[in-house]
Amino acid sequence: MARTTLRALASSDAEAIVVPAGSCATMIRVFWRELFELAGTDEDRRQAEQVAARTYEFSEFLDASGAPENAGADRTPTVYHRSCHMLRELGIDRQPERLLDSTGTDRRPTAAEGRCCGFGGLFSVKLPEVSVAMADEVLDAAKGAGAERVVGCDTSCLLQLESRAQRRGDELEFRHLAEVLDQAATETES
Amino acid sequence: MTTRAEFLAAVRDRLREPIPENHLRPLTEAGLGEPIRYAVELSDPEARFLEAATGVGAEVVGRPEDDLRAILERVRDDVRPARAVVTDDPECKGVAPILASLGVEVLAAGGPSDVATADLGVTGALGGVALTGSLVMDSGRARTRLASLLPEVHLALLARDRIAATPGDFLRELSRWFPDGLPSNIVFITGPSRSADIELEITVGVHGPRKVLVALR
Amino acid sequence: MSSEFLTLSTSLRERTAAQVSDSRLRSNLARATDAFADRKAAAYAQFADPEEVRAKARAAKGEVLRRLDQILERLADRLEAVGAQVHWARTDEEARDHVRRIVQTHSAHRIVKSKSMLSEEIALNEALEEIGSEVTETDLGEWIIQLAREAPSHIIVPAIHKDRTQVRDTLQRVAEGDLSDVPGELAAFARRELRQRFLQADLGISGVNFAVAESGTLVLVTNEGNGRLATSVPPVHVALLGMERVVETWEQLDLLLALLPRAATGQPITTYVSAITGARRPKELDGPRELHVVVVDNGRSSILGTEFTEMLACIRCGACLNVCPVYRQTGGHGYGWVYPGPMGAVLTPLLVESKGAAEVPNASSLCGACWQACPVGIPLQDMLLALRRRASEEARLGERAAWGAWAAAWSRPWAYRASLRLASMAARMFNPSKVPGPPQRWALGREVPTPARHSFRDQWRKGSR
C-alpha cells in the first residue's frame, strides 16, 4: 500500500508535494522512513527519502511561501485545533495560526492547547468512552473560549470533533484551514 | 536463590547482540561533555543561595557579620525551644554553651527517641548549593543524621565560602568535599519538609522540620 | 494494594469506561495535571537549553544500558566494600523471599516503608503481612491509599485521584476526634500518627531512585522526610533496587537528578536528596546498623536487548502520566496494573504475560505528548505502536480483519472519503448504532458524520477560485 503511493509520488517531478492532512504528511515524512527501513528495498529507501524531502504539510508550505495578505472581513470567534502529528512529529507549531490570523479572524486561545482530540485512529473505537471524553474536553475548551468555529489542518481530528459536537448539539462549525483561507481570498477578490 | 554470578550472567546474555535502534529517533552519542548550562545568574553564589533558599521557604536568621549569640537569641525568641540538640559539626562550636546560657536545655548525644524530644536541631552544613538554595549535611562530621530531621525547627550554620554554584559542581568535586571517602549519609536539604499529596496543595512540615533557618557564617 | 483495585482480567474498555464515568475523578485529575504542567514549565526554564539536557540524559542512560552487566557488577563490588549486603532476585517471588528472610532474622514486627513502586510491583506488603508483620506506608499519599485499601493511581502522587474531602473521610477511620478537610491539618495529623511508628519500627524499607556504581551509593529523592526517617531511624534498612535504576558516575547522576524533580513535580530539586553509602559507621550515633540491597530483575532483563530496551531508561518521574490525555480522563486504576499512564502501557505487557496485559497499549491515542514530556526522551509512542502490532499479530485472524478494515478506512484519504459516503448512506438506511463492531462503537457518543454541504475536497476539486 505505502509502496504504491511511494511509486506514484516518486515518479512525479513536482518540486513540492503538498498534503492537506497533517497525519498523512507525517506518514510520508516521518513514518515512511522507518517503514522502508524495516521492510523495504534500497530503492524504496532512496525514494522515500527523496519524497519526504519535498513533502510539505499544507499550512507549512503556504506559510513558508509567505502568508497571503488577505485580511478578510470574517470575524468569527475561532479556536485553532493543533493536531498531535503536526505539532509533535512534524514540529509545525505556529504556521497554521499565522495563516489563520491573516484572514482577520477572531482567533482565541484555548485551555486545551495542544491536547489530543481523542481520535487516534483505532483508539476511537477501541476505547470509545475515553475517546469521547477527550473530545469533550477539547470542545468544552473551545466553547469556554467563546468560539463558534474550530479550524484545523487534520481531517481526522476535525471528523472526530465534529461527530461528537453534532451528537452533543454544540453550535460549532468545523473547517479545514484551507477552506477558511479560500473563503477569505474569495471575499477579498470580490 | 539466584546468585550474583547467575544474575549478572543473565544480564550479560541479553547484551551479546547490539541493541536494535529506533530509526525515527536514533540515540545520539551526545557524550556528557560540559556540565549542565543554566539560565540563572550564578556569578554571586551567596546572593543566589539566599534568594533560592528563601524562595523555598527557608528563613535567613543571620549573616557572617552577626554575632553568634545574637543569632541564637533571636532564634530562641522566635522559636521558644525548650530543648535543643546540637551536632558535632565544626560550625556548631560554641553553640551549646550559649543556648544553655539562654535557658535552653541542650540534650546530650543520644538515639532517636532522645532527639525526638528536642524542638530545635542545630547543625552545621558541610556546604551549600547556590542554584537551588540547598544545604549539604554530612553524617560523618555531624555524627547524627537526626538533628536536621526530627525536631520541628532546624537551624543550619553555613560558611559563606562553601557554596557551590550548582548541584553538579558539588557532585563533580565529591573527593574534594570528602577527602576521607563518602560518609554513610549525605543529604541535600532544600527548605522545610513538604508534601503535595492532597490536591497538590503544598503543605509544610509533614515528617521533617516545619521550619528551616539558615545562618551564614 | 488490594487486588480488587487492580486487575487485568476484565477488559481494558470496561475498566476505562468505568473510570471515565466518574466525573469527580476526572475533575480531580484535571486540576492536578494542570498544576503539574505549570510548575514543570517554570522549573525547566532554569535550563539554558532543556533539549540539550534531555538529549544528554537519554544518551547517558543508553550508555548505561549498553553496559548494564558491567555497571551492576561494579555497583555490587562497591556496595559490598562499604558493608552493604546485596541480594539478587530474578523474580518477584525471590525478591519477596529475600525481604521476608531479612525480616524474620530480625524478628521485625513493625515495619515502616517509604514509597516504592517496585514494592507495589512485587506485592511486598501482603507478603510481609502474611508472616505477621505490621507494615505502615509513611508517604502521606501512600498512607491514604493503604488506609483506603486501594492501589496508587499515580507513581508520584499515589492519591492524586482523591480530593480533600475524600482524603479526610479516609483518614477519619483512624482518627479519634473529627478531622477537618484542610490539607495542612490532615498532614499534621499524619505527622503525629506516623512519628510514633517511626520511633518504634524494627525495620525500614525504601525504594532507590538511583544507585551510583562508582561509589556504591543509593540516592533517594523525597519531599516529606519520611524517606529519610525510614532509612535513618530503624536499626535495619532494606532497599529495593530495580536493576535498571543504576548509573555509573556522579556526573551522569547530575543530569538525572536535575531532570527528575523538574519533570515530576516542577521542583528544581526535592526537599531531600539523600545519598546513602553503607550502614552506620562506628562513630555515628544513629543510622541503621545493617543495610540490605535487594536487586530486582523481575522481567527487566527480558526487555534488555530488544527494541524496547530504552524503556529501562525510565526514571519514574510521572511526567508522561501528567501530560497524557488518556490518563487525564481515566486515572491510573483503569490501566489495570501498578504502572499507569504511557510508561505503564509500555511496561505492563513487557513485564506481565497475559492477554489482559497485551491489551493495555491500546490505552493511548498515540498523540506523542508523553514522548515530548519524557525527561529522558523515551519514544513511548513508537513503543506503544510496536506493542500493538505485536499483540495484533497474536490476535485471532477474524478479529484482526475487522479492525484492519476499519483502520484502513481511517488512515487513507480515499478510503476516508469512501467511508464517509458509505457511512452517510448507511446512516440513512440503518441505525448505525445497531451495526456491531467498530461502527457501533463510533456511534457511541458520536454521530456518523454526514458529509458537509460542500466538503473541502469537493470544493478543492472544483477549483472554486
Ligand code: SF4
Ligand atoms: S517514561 Fe519518561 S516521562 Fe514517563 S515516567 Fe518514565 S521517565 Fe518519566
